[in-house]
Amino acid sequence: MRLILLWALPAIAGAVSYAVPASRAGTLRPGILVATAAAHLAIVLSLWIRPAPGAFDGWLYADPLGLLVLSLTSVVFFLTALYTVEYMRRQRARGGRVFVTGLLAFLAAATLVTLSQHLALLWVGIEATTLALAPLIFHRHDRRSLEAVWKYLLISSVGIALALLGIFFLATAQVGVAGRPLILDDLTSHAGELHPAWLRVAFLFLLVGFGTKMGLAPMHTWKPDTYGEAPSLVSGLMAGVLTSCAFLGVARVTGVVVAAGLGPFVQPVLIGFGLLSLAVAAVFIIGQSDVKRLLAYSSVEHMGLLVLGLGFGGIGAYGSVLHMLNNGLSKSWLFLVVGNIVLASGSSAISANRGLIRSLPVSGTLLVLGLFAVTGSPPFGLFISEFTLLRAAIGAGHLWVASVMLVLLAVIFVGMALPLLEMALGGEAGNADPLPESRWLVIGPILLAAAVLTLGLYIPTPLRDALAGAAAGLGGMVP
Amino acid sequence: MTWTALAALATLLLVSPALPGIAVRTKSLLTGRRGAPVLQLYFDIWKLLRKGTVYSTTTTWVFRAGPVVLLAALIAAALFLPLDGRGALAYFAGDLLAFTALLALGRFALVLASLDTGSSFEGMGASREVTFATFAEPALFLCFIALVLATGSVSLSGMLGVPLAGAWAVASAPLSLVGISLFVLLLAENSRVPVDDPATHLELTMVHEVMVLDHSGPDLAIILFGSSLKLAIFGALVVGVFVPRAGLVGAASIAVLVAGLILVAVAVGVIESLMARLRLTRVPQLLVGAGALALFAVILLLR
Amino acid sequence: MQTAPDVLLLLVVLTNFVVLGTTRLSAGVRAVAVQGLLLGLLPLTLASSVSFHIVTLSAGTVIVKGIVLPYFLMWAIREAAVRREIEPVVGYIASLLLGALALALAFAIAAHLPLPAEQQALLVPVSLATVMIGFIVLTSRRKALTQVVGYLMLENGTYLFGLTHAESVPFLLEIAVLLDVFVGVFIMGIVVFHINREFDSLDSAHLSELRD
Numbered sequence: 001m002r003l004i005l006l007w008a009l010p011a012i013a014g015a016v017s018y019a020v021p022a023s024r025a026g027t028l029r030p031g032i033l034v035a036t037a038a039a040h041l042a043i044v045l046s047l048w049i050r051p052a053p054g055a056f057d058g059w060l061y062a063d064p065l066g067l068l069v070l071s072l073t074s075v076v077f078f079l080t081a082l083y084t085v086e087y088m089r090r091q092r093a094r095g096g097r098v099f100v101t102g103l104l105a106f107l108a109a110a111t112l113v114t115l116s117q118h119l120a121l122l123w124v125g126i127e128a129t130t131l132a133l134a135p136l137i138f139h140r141h142d143r144r145s146l147e148a149v150w151k152y153l154l155i156s157s158v159g160i161a162l163a164l165l166g167i168f169f170l171a172t173a174q175v176g177v178a179g180r181p182l183i184l185d186d187l188t189s190h191a192g193e194l195h196p197a198w199l200r201v202a203f204l205f206l207l208v209g210f211g212t213k214m215g216l217a218p219m220h221t222w223k224p225d226t227y228g229e230a231p232s233l234v235s236g237l238m239a240g241v242l243t244s245c246a247f248l249g250v251a252r253v254t255g256v257v258v259a260a261g262l263g264p265f266v267q268p269v270l271i272g273f274g275l276l277s278l279a280v281a282a283v284f285i286i287g288q289s290d291v292k293r294l295l296a297y298s299s300v301e302h303m304g305l306l307v308l309g310l311g312f313g314g315i316g317a318y319g320s321v322l323h324m325l326n327n328g329l330s331k332s333w334l335f336l337v338v339g340n341i342v343l344a345s346g347s348s349a350i351s352a353n354r355g356l357i358r359s360l361p362v363s364g365t366l367l368v369l370g371l372f373a374v375t376g377s378p379p380f381g382l383f384i385s386e387f388t389l390l391r392a393a394i395g396a397g398h399l400w401v402a403s404v405m406l407v408l409l410a411v412i413f414v415g416m417a418l419p420l421l422e423m424a425l426g427g428e429a430g431n432a433d434p435l436p437e438s439r440w441l442v443i444g445p446i447l448l449a450a451a452v453l454t455l456g457l458y459i460p461t462p463l464r465d466a467l468a469g470a471a472a473g474l475g476g477m478v479p
Numbered sequence: 480m481t482w483t484a485l486a487a488l489a490t491l492l493l494v495s496p497a498l499p500g501i502a503v504r505t506k507s508l509l510t511g512r513r514g515a516p517v518l519q520l521y522f523d524i525w526k527l528l529r530k531g532t533v534y535s536t537t538t539t540w541v542f543r544a545g546p547v548v549l550l551a552a553l554i555a556a557a558l559f560l561p562l563d564g565r566g567a568l569a570y571f572a573g574d575l576l577a578f579t580a581l582l583a584l585g586r587f588a589l590v591l592a593s594l595d596t597g598s599s600f601e602g603m604g605a606s607r608e609v610t611f612a613t614f615a616e617p618a619l620f621l622c623f624i625a626l627v628l629a630t631g632s633v634s635l636s637g638m639l640g641v642p643l644a645g646a647w648a649v650a651s652a653p654l655s656l657v658g659i660s661l662f663v664l665l666l667a668e669n670s671r672v673p674v675d676d677p678a679t680h681l682e683l684t685m686v687h688e689v690m691v692l693d694h695s696g697p698d699l700a701i702i703l704f705g706s707s708l709k710l711a712i713f714g715a716l717v718v719g720v721f722v723p724r725a726g727l728v729g730a731a732s733i734a735v736l737v738a739g740l741i742l743v744a745v746a747v748g749v750i751e752s753l754m755a756r757l758r759l760t761r762v763p764q765l766l767v768g769a770g771a772l773a774l775f776a777v778i779l780l781l782r
Numbered sequence: 783m784q785t786a787p788d789v790l791l792l793l794v795v796l797t798n799f800v801v802l803g804t805t806r807l808s809a810g811v812r813a814v815a816v817q818g819l820l821l822g823l824l825p826l827t828l829a830s831s832v833s834f835h836i837v838t839l840s841a842g843t844v845i846v847k848g849i850v851l852p853y854f855l856m857w858a859i860r861e862a863a864v865r866r867e868i869e870p871v872v873g874y875i876a877s878l879l880l881g882a883l884a885l886a887l888a889f890a891i892a893a894h895l896p897l898p899a900e901q902q903a904l905l906v907p908v909s910l911a912t913v914m915i916g917f918i919v920l921t922s923r924r925k926a927l928t929q930v931v932g933y934l935m936l937e938n939g940t941y942l943f944g945l946t947h948a949e950s951v952p953f954l955l956e957i958a959v960l961l962d963v964f965v966g967v968f969i970m971g972i973v974v975f976h977i978n979r980e981f982d983s984l985d986s987a988h989l990s991e992l993r994d
Contacts, residue, residue: 120955127962134969138976146980147989150926150973157933157966158920164959165913165940171947172897181947197895225992284994293994652792761805764874768803771882775795778889782903 002043003055003062006070007111009043010036014104018097029100030085036104037074037081040111044074048462058183060115064469068321069248070114072328075451076240077107079444080233083336086440087233090343098135105132106237113245119167119182122249126163126213129242130156137230148222148229155222156213163209163249166202170253173198184252188473191259199260206253207269213246214303215296216273217280224284227296227335232342235292236335239299240328247306247324251317251474254310258475263313270311271401277304278408285415291338292348294419295331298374301412302327305389308405310474312392317476319388321467326381326455327374333448334370337363340441341423350419354427361434362442364424366449371420373452375413381455388479483729487562490733492554495711496520496704498744502671505748520707524700532696537597545592546694546701552585553708560715561636564724564732570636575623578635579616582668582712585705586612593690604689607759611674611686614766615667618660621773625657626720628780639719647723653776658720660776662746663769665713669706671747673757673765684756714743786827790820791908794942795885798915801931802881803874805866810931811855817912817938818847824945839956843941846960851934851967858927858971862978872922884914897946905946912939925984926974930967937963 013036020028047062048071054061062070084103088096109128116122130153138149171181173195179186187194212219227235257266281301288294302323309320340363341356342348357364373380386409393402459467468478500517507514534542559578561567567574590609593601627633629650630642647654667674670687679685691702718739724732757765797820800813822844829836859865870877888911895906916935923929944959974984981988 118955120959124955124958124962127966131962131965131969134973138973141976143980144992146973146976147992150977150986150989151992153966153970153973154920154929154933157970158917158936161933161936161940162913165909165943168940168944168947201895224994228992288994652788656792764803764878767875767878768799771799771878771885772796774882775885778886782889782893 001055002047002052003060003115006040006043006115007108009039010104010108010111014101014108017104018101020097022097029096030088033084033100033103034078034081036107037078040107041074041078044071054117058180058185059118059121061117062115063117063184063473064466065248065251065321065473066114066117068325068466068470069244070111072244072325073107073110073114073241076237076328076332076448077103077110079447080237080332080336082440083233083339083444086438087231087339087343099139102132102136103237106136106241110241110245113248117184119170119184119187119252122252123160123164123167126210126246126249127160129245130160130213133234133238133242136234137226139231139234140229145229148225152222152226155219159209159212159219161209162205162212166205166207166209166253169198169202169205170256173202184256187256188259191256192261194256194260196260196262199257199262200265203253203257203262203266204269207250207273210246210249210253211273211303211307214243214250214306215300216303216307217277217300220277220280220300220303223300224293224296227299228290228293228348232292232335232339232348235295236332236339239295239335240332243299243303243331244324244328247303247320250307251310251320255474258313263475267311267313270307271398274304274306274308274311275401275404275408277301277307278405278412282408282411282415285412288415288419289350290348291341291350291353291419291423292335294350294416295334295338295374298412298416299327299331301408302331302374305386305405308401309389309392312389312396312398313476314392314395315388315471315477315479316392316396317474318467318471318478319385319392321470321474322388322455322459323382323385326385326452329448329452329455330370330373330380330382333366333445333452334374336441336445336448337366337370340437340445341367343441344435350423353423356424358427359435360437362437363445366442366445367420368424369449370445371416373449375416376409377413379453379456381452384456391479481563481566483563483732484561484566484568486729487733487736488557488568490737491557491562491711491715492708494737494740495707496524498710498714498740499677499707501741501744502748502751505745506752509749509752520703524704527695527700527703528697530696532698535596535693538595538693541595542592542693543698545588545595546698546705548588549585549705550701550708552581552588553705553712556581556585557708557712557715559635560712561640561719562715562733562736563729564719564727564736565640566636570634572633574634574636575627575638579619579623582709583612583616585709589690589702593693596693598693600689601692604686604692607686608690611667611762611766614763614770615664618766618770618773619664621770621777622657622660622664625653625773625776625780628777629654629657639716639723641725643720644723644725650780653779654720656772656776656779658717660769660773661713661717661720662743663765663772665710665717665743666747666750667762667766667769668713669710672751673754674762676756679756710744710747711740714740717743787824788904790824790827791904794820794908794912794938798912798935799878799881801919801935802877802915805874807859807864807867807925807927807931808856810867810928811852811859814855814931814934814938815848815852817935818849818852819844821938821941821945822848824942828945842957842960846964847934847938847941851964854968854971855927855930858974861975862927862984864925864927864984867923867925867928870922870924870928872918877918877922880918881915884918885911887911888914905942909939909942912936912942914939924986926977926986926989927984929986930970930974933970934963934967 013032017029017032106129109125109132113122113125134149138145174181177190177193179190215223277300281297285297306320309316345353376382376386390402500520504514504517556578558569559567559574590605593605626638629646630638632638632642675686694702722739724735797813797817801810804810822840825836825840889907892907913936916932920929920932
């Protein structure tokens, strides 16, 4: 019941918010948004305390990996919803009907992705997220966002169509094998009997398809444009939640393929995509002039790291899942902070923003801390997860890969540090007074930063158990 | 050398001038006119044979030889076609290459003759004709390859003869594609719509007509007969692919051939009345499309 | 070779080439409509027994892919008042040749992927070929509407392959897939409308302001 509520509630709330009359819209819509997000978070927390049985004959179930992504989704969405209240108040322009409806539809679709144990249902969820986000990206209705949404739609749709083909291939691999078609448990338990040729093609198509939604290179070309032109909170949701959901798809398929014994086939492919993403990110981060595009390439980098972890095996899977959590939280944190900056200065260009630590003290500090978090410095959580990934690389004998990773990560650190520090600390000293910062706009980033900091110092036991369960499901080990 | 083969060849030579007439008549009737008589071309040829010739002072023996070589090449090519559905008058393994080469020789002679006049009109027509041929020849070869794969024989007598009936039972889809492709090639090689409009006399839009602008008298008669013979040869190819006549004997097979040729001429007339000429830059696309169809047939047969 | 599914699949390939070779947008949309129609007829010919499930799937496919979506695209063409495609990036002749190459490649790949049951042997190569040719159209054409047509072809190719599982994949999911395609193309159509309003043209060369 709770599992059904988790996606039905946002869907219904979205419909209600669409139907709300314009006269009451200003107060009602943000209220619906926050209330739904709070209810969603409450139900997810209850799932940690008392797990729910599967629904619809096992089609919906919160296994450890799914529960982790679901929790990430819920937390990020709730904090973004709080942010949206103040954001919409400042951007009164259009009443926000499509905006709020789109956000709630996105929550419903993302929940569906995390809970579905049937791969075709997972696909439906991801396609639904693509469609729900399109009007949000086009929010500003100007030329640049038009171009961004067009590229996003085309590239994402092609990726999704290829993923669908991959799912059909997977179903073909299952013909003649016992078990319900495309249900994950049955796929993994009978993995050895799956037809290897079809399984290989299925994996390739699904990796390319879901990888497009993740933003892995070379299918990442939509990311900078989309993250750059969408409202920052939407970009934060995409970078934090959508990428994790897409990664969930890739991880589930990898789990099946590894269980079928095709590990040696998939690992080089995954490592190849991962390294390419790291390299592309490093090249394009240097000399970047727009902070949102900079963060988009950082997202590409982290997607590369996630896929590398899957490719290394051993403790790599654990590292990837932990990294997914850390990345989701920190990207959302950074994008919300950038949102504050854009609200204050009106532009996301790096050259237009200077001395933020003086003009926007809270946001400026969070920006600097965020820089360190997102590039993997201790004591933030990403350091732990990236370190785990390196250990996995060395443990699997990929010493060259580990060295290349280190070099690229260093390049990325320098590439990101220069512009972001320039933005925060640059400019002449002391003339302007600090601008007032609404607490609604900063509570989200502060809480997210606290979470990432906590994860770097201490992982609570329920979380550790869930991570172990997820890693086991992917055929990996616990460090 | 069977008598039916000889009779079939004689019938082809006799019937071919009627085919353009049938096409024109069909087109006229469909567009609401009565049109010229079907046998008009015979009268035109007879009239031209009795006239004198005028040769431009810029031309040489190449110009005089052009029409003759064209006709000789076409008749020689017709020798390789199994017009009675069984066997041609001349056959050997790989004679499809000889067939294509003879057609090319005929076209070459005509092009040389047109270039020999030194006029830019004929030169323009010649360059267009050769451009279209560049795209049409590969398509023709692909069609032949498909036929070779379907029937297992490398001689035209086998490709269009007895083994073809058996091939239709197994590979009807690829063979229909080959037939359609050959029909498009027929339209291209014989300068019919949509590749070229035989009725136009605007200098900038003619292709074939402009090449033969300078010929007169018996030379022109030979060229007119040659074009109708080329149409008949391609028509025989199309009929041969679509209607394998291995089971029919003698006169019946020739009758079916003639009926088929008339049907092809009618189809040409219908297309002429339905479509307009394609823009010059679109013709290569059409020919590549025909080639792609033939390639598809080859792929289907290779499986 | 003469079975009904084979003929339908052959016609699907022919429609692919029509879209590759045409300059007129309306001809391309009509070809995709015909393709949708053929796709809708295929489940009826492939199924061993005609059940309610198969008939509704068939009807749904014909209605969505064969009628509604093409109609919507024709509306978009009229709204934008465009008739013809500009010379594409790859060129028409090169596109046709690439399409033929894709076809050959699809057959080559399909030779290594044997279909388990005694299914239609042409299904896998034709679906792969349609996906590849759809991709070629999507990436090489310059007008936004033609890119949508290419996306539709890509989806058709995927759907074609899904028909092999018409009986095992639950009904609800197939309807969901159809719905997704419908909504996807609908949203694309709206964006195309906005593009036309903003730039007064559908040439995607206008959409190249964002770059690094």
